[in-house]
Amino acid sequence: MPKRRNLSPHENAILLAEVESLCPFDAKPLMYEKNGRNQKLWEGAHIYPLNPTEEEIELLKDEERLHEDVNNIKNFIALCGDCHKKYDNPRTVEEYRLLVSIKKNILSKSETRSKYADYQIEKEIKDVIKLLVEGSDEGSYTPLNYDALKLDTKADHTLSRITKNRIRNEITENYLYIQQQFRDIDSQYPKTFNAIASQVKSFHDTLSRRESSQEIMYEQLTEWLYKRTGNISKGACGIIISFFIQNCEVFS
């Protein structure tokens, strides 16, 4: 029977950061502060059980495993104490699948995040972000003609209906506005737009080599842009990625 492995402080920090310090089942905080000291309210749970019973082996026999070694950190997730107990007793396929999918998203995301620093973006993109955040005159936006939308020919079934609707709205409302901002920037600093477009395309192409979900790609491109531009506005970064869908650098 495999023994439970004690996680190192470094691995504990990774597990906590993966779930952003909230239990993925019920959003309870996993740490609390008392008398100036941080206390742990969570446990590293084995996603596939450490010592499965006969029933559990049968129950999970056809399920995907995150790692062949149950003590590998890929098979761990941080859960609050209550949810950990409930997760283990009784074991259900539904909860197992849920944790597997949560952890898979986390692993894919952290692999992508480790590449953020390698993919530059011209600093002038910040001006466009700031204009999107600060601009308030709705009258100055000219909507894009619906017939000109390229989204429907590019989106596939991996993009959810709500995200697709959001992207459609963002393109319709902002495409021409953003295009004008880039033209203004180019008139001051020639070829900036080309540089930015190829930087977006380059990171997109890297992502698309191992990620097939457009939903996740859209989210990760948005986050990359957000992190690379000083955490100003994730919303505005999403709008800019939508712009590049219409402009063919993304989902092409």
Ligand SMILES: [Zn+2]
């Ligand atoms: Zn919980």
